[in-house]
Amino acid sequence: MNMILIPSWLGVAAFLHLLVASLEDLKVILTLWPPDTKVFLGECLLLQCTVEGNSTFGWRYRWFRSEPGASRMEKSPRHMLSGGSYSITAVTSEDGGRYWCQAQPNGNATEALLSRPITLNVSGLDPPSLTLAPNSRQLFIGETFTLQCPKNLTNSSVWVQSQTLTNHLTKLSDSMTATCSSQNNPGRSGTCVVSATRGHSGLYWCEGAGGRSNAIHLTISSGPVIMRTPVYSVPQGSSTVLSCRYRKGNYTKSTFFRNGVKAYTCNSSGVGTETKLTLENVGEEHEGFYKCASQDGKLESPQSWLSVKRNLFSVDEPASSSSGSWIWVVVSCIIMILIPLAYLLIHHLRHKMLYTHSCWTIPGEETPAGGLPATKQDGTEVQWDLSWMEMSNLLSPGT
Template sequence: MACRLLGLTTFVFHASASKVASGAVIWVWPPGTDIYPGESVVLQCGVPPAHPGPQQDGWSYAWFRHGLRRAPPALHPPRHLAYRDTYAITGAAAEDAGGYRCRAEGPGSEVNGSGVTLFSEEVRLTVSDDTVILKGPYLVSEGDRVILHCQFRKGGGRRTATFFKDGVELATRSSGLAMENVSKAQEGFYKCTSPDRTLESPESWLSVQWTWIISSVAGGLLLFSIGLIIWLIHHRWGKQRSALDRRWPSSKADVASADVPETKQDVTEVQWDLSWMEMSGLLDKP
């Protein structure tokens, strides 16, 4: 039976509480590390409250793929966007699967001879062609309400499914499996199947964490989302303005000599066309 991770399963499964509290943590949005080809995902690096928050001045971040240091800019797909504590992938493909880690360096980090450097555990993304995958958050706090969904690649996305925990059937639901006031008792391996058991998702581990992880990272994720929207609007307006400038003469003298475009400029297309070299430069700024 294949086994997939909803998130940082080994972060709790193999580490003591003190180690968990001292490291950086990666938040995944939308929840879950199993994604279908073509979907998008955002990773964000979070820092425990025992250290100055990532929103404060002086922190810098680095992202690592497949256990290696950042590759040369030419090797990074244009669909990948890294900015400070955030790493976004749009239009996921098979080559995007694998492990991702982040490093957070406080002011005067050990790289510079003093201070603190925090590493996250590896988050493994799976770009899956499986018929069924289990979708749900991996960073949840005790007392939270959690909903797991069974997502079908064909036949309407989410639909009625039977849910299991550690091999024991829990319930059959059409709107997902909801768990109120979760505790450590809810940790375990979950999977879902079609009601007739002919379709089955891989098992995924769900763990319950501390409140700081949610509060410290979710706020930063919201700020990044707002910034991303602004960037996309600005990017789209820049394309529109450039297209208008090419078509609209600046003076009467230019009317006769103005070239008529052969095709209409597509001003609605939005792409991740910011080069990795530019984003790598931003990433190294505090």
């Protein structure tokens, strides 16, 4: 038995030795799309982990994130993993930090390769905005859509990073199904009219003199139904329209799901292939992934993200509450000073009124002959020692 086991263990050791030697020739590369570590609020990003070198191994991937003040990453529906791809939908300020990936050969639990980290710096400034028409994250194959670069990006071109082809980055003007104009005219933005194909699913952004625009993500579908949500963030408190659009047929009622849970059932406004859902007074509770299905449940769209843009006052709420507390402190101090002053003023006026009233002669009444009683005025005491008659005689003229 021992004679059989020893060669087996030698074979395993030899395999591990060859595995380690082959891993030394490999390198894990982490790539960011768009290729700019300064990222904007509300845009879409893609991180791709690839192994470079001659290798016949199958790979499995793990992702890591380190952010200031946090020991681990909280799960978010906006962060989606798919093998060597890590996508972030609608970037928020919490998405800043370092990201890296690990590649491990299938069947090996000990050897692994790490990439170098990429640090994302989220900018709070509004980016130059890429314009899309129609304003929808999902489109059917064969539909036409238009992309226009921001006017303040001169000599700008539209770039697409296709998800169907790994690391496939091209200028959209090179596509046979896209017609682009004004790409090289200074002071004018680039515009591309595209007939959608499956290869057009992916990230789009503009690059020109002075930087790049925000990146948006489009999904080109060959399925029977799509869920149309705005590609840009909807301002909090406003209204927006979502629609369930069928490629063909007549569907009078559709069911809308939010984060996998049935949320709304809507009737079509007429005979057609589209059912619309209007959301009023949009808030944070409306944000999430939406999908729709036909009334019988046989047709179901891919899910599509609805992003809500927070108002400025909600972002600055801690600072506002802090300044508000200071205002209350100042008001309280003023009140504590004014109340004693008001009391003293009222007391002084009351004293003055009483003193003046005691000196007035009341019409219709005779002055008492017996004399006027002594009057005390707070801390000062005045005595009338002479009788009223004697005082009158002293004041009489000719005396």
